[in-house]
Amino acid sequence: MTAIQPTKPEALxxxxxLLITPHLAGxxxxATAAQLEVxxxxxxxxxxxxxxVVPV
Structure with missing residues (x-):
């Protein structure tokens, strides 16, 4: 599965x-184990x- 990232901030x-990296913490x-536990x-x-436990 490929995560969709926002477009690059051209002005920066x-x-x-400046170092731009994708958000991969999740x-x-x-994080995956914690999500499964919840x-x-x-x-x-x-x-x-x-x-x-966590109603929406």
Whole structure:
């Protein structure tokens, strides 16, 4: 799966002291594991009748 990144900020590209990188923090193993943990807690809460941990 490829993440869609915003367009480059053309006005900033001429700076020598600028480093532009994609936002990838949400794809770290820790972030993925945390997302799965919250998802499972929500599913468990919903089906047990106690409610979602993080309601939307």
């Amino acid at each position: 590209l001429g700076f020598d002291n 794809w770290s193993p820790e 998802f499972m807690a929500n599913v468990t809460g919903h089906f047990s009748g106690s409610g979602a």
